[in-house]
Amino acid sequence: MPGPDVEYTVLNVEEISCDFPKGSPLAVTLALWEKWADGKPAPTWKNVALYELPAVVLPQCLVVDVIDGGDDFRYRFWGTEYTGHYGIDETGLLLSETLGPSFIDATRSQLLTVISRQAPCAFDLAIRAPRSGVVQTKVNLRLPIIDIPGEVTKVLTASLFNETTIDHKARLQDAFHEDTKRIKWRQN
Numbered sequence: 001m002p003g004p005d006v007e008y009t010v011l012n013v014e015e016i017s018c019d020f021p022k023g024s025p026l027a028v029t030l031a032l033w034e035k036w037a038d039g040k041p042a043p044t045w046k047n048v049a050l051y052e053l054p055a056v057v058l059p060q061c062l063v064v065d066v067i068d069g070g071d072d073f074r075y076r077f078w079g080t081e082y083t084g085h086y087g088i089d090e091t092g093l094l095l096s097e098t099l100g101p102s103f104i105d106a107t108r109s110q111l112l113t114v115i116s117r118q119a120p121c122a123f124d125l126a127i128r129a130p131r132s133g134v135v136q137t138k139v140n141l142r143l144p145i146i147d148i149p150g151e152v153t154k155v156l157t158a159s160l161f162n163e164t165t166i167d168h169k170a171r172l173q174d175a176f177h178e179d180t181k182r183i184k185w186r187q188n
Contacts, residue, residue: 010103
């Protein structure tokens with residue numbers, strides 16, 4: 001179980017519309033999910049073909065197994081971009097063993113929304129990293145998978161992380177430093 005030094009703080013979670021711009025990676029992902037469902041309320045796991053996802057989405061993708069109707073969730077698939085953003089591969093771990101209470105609560109709430117509605121849901125999130133304090137934002141498109149009629153057994157999450165990194169923060173600090181130099185120059 002990760003220690004307290006890897007606890008991420010979720011600053012905001014807002015449910016948003018699944019009406020993504022036509023042709024965008026999340027719109028394409030939603031259309032694939034509908035294709036896999038083939039007229040049913042949701043696809044079964046055997047009909048899900050992760051390799052068909054847009055190249056930008058697949059590494060930013062998660063799949064969880066629903067345990068006891070949502071008492072917990074086990075990460076079946078943890079995309080490589082998730083490992084890059086969070087510094088840990090959670091494949092095979094339970095949500096309850098992950099990246100801190102704030103992260104667990106926010107993720108559980110989103111997953112339970114999908115389970116209760118048995119329909120796609122989208123969320124906009126802001127998360128603060130523990131060491132750097134950098135705030136990253138992302139959109140989660142959460143898609144139910146129903147292997148037992150009437151019961152969500154897995155949830156596929158397609159995320160799009162915004163490009164906020166430590167390097168980005170350093171570039172901003174440099175830019176502010178340059179602006180400060182210009183102000184001092186104008187005063188002289």
